[in-house]
Amino acid sequence: MSLFWKAAAAVLLAVVLGLSLGKQKDIGVLLTMAVCCMVAMIAISYLEPVLDFLRELETLGDLQGDMLGILLKAVGIGLVSEIAGLVCTDAGNGSLGKTLQMLGSAVILYLSLPIFTAMLELIREILREL
Missing domain, CATH: 1.20.58 (Methane Monooxygenase Hydroxylase; Chain G, domain 1)
Structure with missing residues (x-):
């Protein structure tokens, strides 16, 4: 500490x-x-x-090992894009900072597609059993 x-x-x-x-x-x-x-x-x-x-x-x-990897990458990208965006804003380049944060969000969504796909398959499986 x-x-x-x-x-x-x-x-x-x-x-x-x-x-x-x-x-x-x-x-x-x-x-x-x-x-x-x-x-x-x-x-x-x-x-x-x-x-x-x-x-x-x-x-x-x-x-599944890849799911944990995806989550960790998403957290890392979120933190880096947030911090770098704030540094850009502090440097007087707020628009670049916001653009970087938007890019980070888009990359996180892209990385999350396998998780969303797995959830959709799970929902389909559950619905078939009903």
Whole structure:
């Protein structure tokens, strides 16, 4: 948990530094990107035990391995597109940020097609048995 506090302190320090830079917005954007990358790496270290737990559930529940992979990719794409979109907005490029978030949503929907297809097949199976 100490990593969390260090990351929170780094984020707050980056905010203060960004505000003190004033007109040097380019350096502020680079600072923001660097701190975002650092926080993302810390978040990944916290998520590793969660991934191990999900893999164990996958094994115990005899789940299809590709479904878990799809879900993890979707979460990753969602987080990256959201953070990158916010950085674009902070840099004064809000339209690029929104476009990136829209692209992330479209990719997540595309990745989710096998899950939707499997659910549709399950519904068809249930309806046939009725």
